[in-house]
C-alpha cells in the first residue's frame with residue numbers, strides 16, 4: 160500500500176499502488192481542485208513536498224502543462240495525471 164498525505168490539513172489516505180494522486184486526495188477527504196481530468200488544463204497542480212520518487216514519471220503531456228504554468232516538474236505535479244507507486248507521498252495544493 161501507498162500512503163498519501165495532504166498538507167497543511169495533514170490528512171492521509173492509504174491507497175493501492177497505481178491510484179491517481181487526485182483520487183488519493185479525495186480518499187483522504189480533501190476536496191481536490193480539478194478541471195479537465197485529462198492532463199491538459201493544469202487546475203489540479205500541487206506541490207510535492209516529499210516522496211516525488213514514489214510517483215510515476217511525468218508524461219510529455221504533463222510536462223507540457225507544467226511548463227505552460229511555469230511549474231518546476233521536480234516540485235510540482237498534476238494530480239489527475241500522476242499515479243502513486245508505493246511508499247509515502249506528501250502534497251500541498253497551491254495557496255495553502
Ligand code: FES
Pocket residue numbers: 192193194195196197198199200201202203204224237238239240
Ligand atoms: S484536471 Fe486538468 S490537468 Fe488535471
